[in-house]
Each structure stands twice: as C-alpha cells, then as structure tokens.
Amino acid sequence: xxxxxxxxxxxxxxxxxxxxxxxxxxxxxxxxxxxxxxxxxxxxxxxxxxxxxxxxxxxxxxxxxxxxxxxxxxxxxxxxxxxxxxxxxxxxxxxxxxxxxxxxxxxxxxxxxxxxxxxxxxxxxxxxxxxxxxxxxxxxxxxxxxxxxxxxxxxxxxxxxxxxxxx
Amino acid sequence: xxxxxxxxxxxxxxxxxxxxxxxxxxxxxxxxxxxxxxxxxxxxxxxxxxxxxxxxxxxxxxxxxxxxxxxxxxxxxxxxxxxxxxxxxxxxxxxxxxxxxxxxxxxxxxxxxxxxxxxxxxxxxxxxxxxxxxxxxxxxxxxxxxxxxxxxxxxxxxxxxxxxxxxxxxxxxxxxxxxxxxxxxxxxxxxxxxxxxxxxxxxxxxxxxxxxxxxxxxxxxxxxxxxxxxxxxxxxxxxxxxxxxxxxxxxxxxxxxxxxxxxxxxxxxxxxxxxxxxxxxxxxxxxxxxxxxxxxxxxxxxxxxxxxxxxxxxxxxxxxxxxxxxxxxxxxxxxxxxxxxxxxxxxxxxxxxxxxxxxxxxxxxxxxxxxxxxxxxxxxxxxxxxxxxxxxxxxxxxxxxxxxxxxxxxxxxxxxxxxxxxxxxxxxxxxxxxxx
Numbered sequence: 001x002x003x004x005x006x007x008x009x010x011x012x013x014x015x016x017x018x019x020x021x022x023x024x025x026x027x028x029x030x031x032x033x034x035x036x037x038x039x040x041x042x043x044x045x046x047x048x049x050x051x052x053x054x055x056x057x058x059x060x061x062x063x064x065x066x067x068x069x070x071x072x073x074x075x076x077x078x079x080x081x082x083x084x085x086x087x088x089x090x091x092x093x094x095x096x097x098x099x100x101x102x103x104x105x106x107x108x109x110x111x112x113x114x115x116x117x118x119x120x121x122x123x124x125x126x127x128x129x130x131x132x133x134x135x136x137x138x139x140x141x142x143x144x145x146x147x148x149x150x151x152x153x154x155x156x157x158x159x160x161x162x163x164x165x166x167x
Numbered sequence: 168x169x170x171x172x173x174x175x176x177x178x179x180x181x182x183x184x185x186x187x188x189x190x191x192x193x194x195x196x197x198x199x200x201x202x203x204x205x206x207x208x209x210x211x212x213x214x215x216x217x218x219x220x221x222x223x224x225x226x227x228x229x230x231x232x233x234x235x236x237x238x239x240x241x242x243x244x245x246x247x248x249x250x251x252x253x254x255x256x257x258x259x260x261x262x263x264x265x266x267x268x269x270x271x272x273x274x275x276x277x278x279x280x281x282x283x284x285x286x287x288x289x290x291x292x293x294x295x296x297x298x299x300x301x302x303x304x305x306x307x308x309x310x311x312x313x314x315x316x317x318x319x320x321x322x323x324x325x326x327x328x329x330x331x332x333x334x335x336x337x338x339x340x341x342x343x344x345x346x347x348x349x350x351x352x353x354x355x356x357x358x359x360x361x362x363x364x365x366x367x368x369x370x371x372x373x374x375x376x377x378x379x380x381x382x383x384x385x386x387x388x389x390x391x392x393x394x395x396x397x398x399x400x401x402x403x404x405x406x407x408x409x410x411x412x413x414x415x416x417x418x419x420x421x422x423x424x425x426x427x428x429x430x431x432x433x434x435x436x437x438x439x440x441x442x443x444x445x446x447x448x449x450x451x452x453x454x455x456x457x458x459x460x461x462x463x464x465x466x467x468x469x470x471x472x473x474x475x476x477x478x479x480x481x482x483x484x485x486x487x488x489x490x491x492x493x494x495x496x497x498x499x500x501x502x503x504x505x506x507x508x509x510x511x512x513x514x515x516x517x518x519x520x521x522x523x524x525x526x527x528x529x530x531x532x533x534x535x536x537x538x539x540x541x542x543x544x545x546x547x548x549x550x551x552x553x554x555x556x557x558x559x560x561x562x563x564x565x566x567x568x569x570x571x572x573x574x575x576x577x578x579x580x581x582x583x584x585x586x587x588x589x590x591x592x593x594x595x596x597x598x599x600x601x602x603x
Contacts (some may be wrong), residue, residue, distance in 0.1 A: 002455065013587070024353075047538055048370070049371055049372065050371075050372035050373060051277060051370065051371045051373070052369055052370040052371075054357035055369070055370050057525075057528065058521065058524070058525055058528075059368075059369070059521075060368060060370040060528075060530060061368045061369065061370030061371070061372070061512070061513045061528065061531070061532075061536075062368040062370060062528070062538075063372065063532075063536060063537060063538040064532065065528065065529065065532050068172035069407070070533065072528075073403045073406060074540070076399075076402075076403075076406075077399040077402075077403070077540055080399055080402075082399050083399055083543075084396065084543075084547040084548065085543035085544050085546060085547040086542040086543070110382065113253070118342045155373075155375035156374070157372070157373055157374040157375070157537050158372075158373065158374060158375040158508060159375075159538070161374055161375060161376045161377075161546060162374060162376075162538070162542070162543045162546055163537050163538040163543075164543035
C-alpha cells in the first residue's frame, strides 16, 4: 500500500465512522424518513438467515431482502400505528465498531463493521450481534448507501423473536 | 414422593378436572376452549406425552439430503434427532441423536455429508445406516460387545409422503397414509402445482415467541384476522398496484384426524401461477406458460385450484404447509406452555427459472418470516393473547364463528377440527388430573 493510499484510507475511516454514527442516531431516534434519504435509489438492504450468513438473495431464503421500494414500504409501515409489533416503538441502541474500510475507489468503498443492536420493549431485552457490510458511494462531500447487509452471529432468532426493527 | 398429605398446589388442577377443556354445544352453536389449555403446566405436560409422543411429526424434506451420507440434525417433538441418507441403502434413516454407550450426541453439526458418525466422548463410531462399526479397546469387554444390538436407535416409525418425512415415537401408530387422511389430496395439490418436484430453499427461519403453540396453530389457518392484523401488508399491496377488489373468499374444510385447510382466492399473486404487478410485466408470459402447463397436465378445474387458489393447511398437530404468495413449511414445538419454538422453510419447484425463483423469494419475504411485513404482527397478536389470559376474569375462548352454516375461510371450523382432535387425544379433564 502506498503512503498516499494509506492516508486516503485513514481519512476515509474517520469520515465513514462519522457517517455510520449519524445513521445509527437516526435509527435510534426513529427518524426513518431521514434515514431513508441516506440510501441511493438502487440501494439494497439485506439480512440473511442465521444459518446461511453468506445467503444470496437471488437463490436463498433471506430474513430481509429489500430493494429501495420495499425499504420505503418498510419505513411507511413502521411509521404507521398499524405495524403492531412496533407500535409502540421499541427503544433501540445501534452500536457500530471495528470499522474497516476496504476497496476504496474514486466512486465506491466497501466497509465492514461489527454491530450490536439493543432493543427494549415492554420489559423485554433483545440484543442483535453481527457484522455490517456496506457499499458506500461518495456523494456531495459525504456518502450515500448503495447496500447495507446485516449478517447475524446468533445461531437463531430465539433470543430476539423477530427482526421487526431495522438493524 | 408420598407424604400422605396432598400438597395445596394440586388443588387447582383438581378443580379444573371437574370440567372439560373443549366444550361444543351444537344446540346453541357455541364452541368454547378453556384458557387453561394455553396456560396450565399440567396440560402442557400431558400434551408432551399424549400428543407429541403419539402423533406423526414432521422431520424434514427428502430434498434436504439428496446424496448418500447427507444429513441434517434438528429437534423433533423436543428431542434431538438426525436424518441421514444411508450410504448403502439410499434410505432416509431417522435416528435418536444419542450414543448407545453413554449418551452423548453423535451428530453435532447442523447439516453436512458423512459416511460415519463418531461420538467424540469415547470414539464409538456408527455408519450412516446406524450400524456400530468401531469401539476403541474392545478387548476390555470380557462379555463381548454385540455390535448389532448397539447400533444407533431408530425413531420408532418413519414414513414419508411426497418427500415430506415424518416420524413417530409411538410404535403402534397408524400408518402415515391413513393418518394424513384428507390432507393427502391437498399436499398433492401443492406438489403437483409446483410441477411434482420440489426442494427446500437454502436458509431457515428459526424463531421463538412467548405464547402457547396452539395459538400459532389457530393463527396459521385463520382467515378472519388477515384484514385487521395485516392492514399494512394490504396497504403495501395497493402501493405496488395490486387490486384488492374481491378480497379474500373461500371455505374451511375439516380434513379428518385433526387436519384442516382453508382454501380461498386472494388479491395477491402466486409464482405458480397468478400474475401480479410485484412480479413485473416481463414475468407475465412465463406465468401464463406455467398455468397453461398445469391445464394441459391436470385439466382446467384442478389447474385453477393449483394456480389461483390459496391453501393454509394444518397437518395435525404441528405442521403447517401454507401455499399462499409462496409456499412455506413451518413446524413448531412448545418447550413450555407459554413459549413456542418455530422453524420455517420455503418450498419451491426444482429447476425453477432464476427470474421466477427471485419473484418467489420476494413474494415470500414481503409477507412471511420474522422480518416480513406480516409475521411480526402475528407474533405480537399471539403474545398479546397469552398476556390477556394472565389477566384472568375471562375463562373461555370463543371459537364458534361460522357454526351452523357451510363454513367459509373467515370462519373457525378449521380450528374446531384441530380442537376436537386435541380434546380426543388429551382425554377427559379428569384423566388430566390423574396424569400428574
């Protein structure tokens, strides 16, 4: 790695972390309309099954496989008072760390991070643990999300029941 | 333990024993279920012995283990078992997952391929037909070791129907075909509608929630809740251009032996073979072709039933095959009266065109599963019922809807079929008190 690429990456990581923390804060504040604006029009949001974290949404069963339209419907649903599992909303805490920026090109960068998402509702505590894989696009001095994928480390969903919240 | 004095704790069940749990009154057209069926530890213990140990339970699908030596392990009726395709015979073998020596699990991976299963504790080794093949230091057994007797223990009965493998812990149970009764025709509709050859798609939904398992039985075959509980799903359908006119309409059928089905038309599309906007314009030709194939093979009437009619089917006691906007196979087990563990898969035609498979997967996920637009709200409803039971004050659930008329899909006849069989298998409430 050249010194220049290395310094570019070092700067990127800080910018990326800033961006991911902002995203997490929007989710925790349930500002889902603003959160959706972080995504490009062709973006994907995926959560593979616990027993197939490498799942390919074209072939395999996933837990979530949203294109932008379905993601927008997911947001609409969660904003309504009729998504019964999330009305009233859970209190959540999205935590992002072990951020690694990879494959930096002029257009796009791949980012992997660890995450824990804590969810509290009606006396119940749930904790989701796993790895985020992002593809981010440089846009207007910041980033847009081209893809977000949340791969769960838990062997099943027994401890959390469902993925009704956005990870 | 006998102290000669009955502890006070047994009083409540004695009182419960004075009355039956399921009460059907044909004169008044009322059908009621006592809520202790969902909350009582005594009822739960009796269910484990009288229902889960005495029924045919779904193990898995033959397509999960296509090659000799392929295996999957999972709990069935709460017990760890594994299913392996024998290398010598090609048969589907279902074994208790326990070493015949001192008990450890012999199959400790979720799935894979293996010619041998070795218990890591003392290295006893079994082949894929269950035969004991190796025991370290066997000279130490002065009386000799009978390798034939010490093979892996098979689950008492194993039979399959159209690729669905069932097992029973009851050696005396009727054969699977007899047991399935009227459900066989409906399984045929699902499989033949998929072109006769199906597979389980890779990826499993494993989840749990805090409600009695019988509430999930009811919910899985309940048309009545769809519009109210799943309002946001119907709103989503409208947003993608689906016409909701016509709604959900059809009938409920008791298939015998506790099995039941609702069959109905619906606004949503079906990958085989009812087009909807979600599938995209370019899919119309392919879906029309699939439908024409069904007509050529099965005639217009049966093809219509396969293509346009939905089926939510219960195979008593704990298998659901729902052939709706996609096909899901779902089984569940209660580790406690107020907890249910669910495992759900997607069933699809083999060699399906990639574009159609993609649409099927999309269609499945928008409604079904722990991240879908509907299933989480079902979990909320069922947990809410369970919490309501704890509130007390009301002792009975009412399941009378549609009695005294030819039952439609939004009625509750399909649930009554389940409950009648359940009551029959559980015996009288007085028996239940004795079972403690």
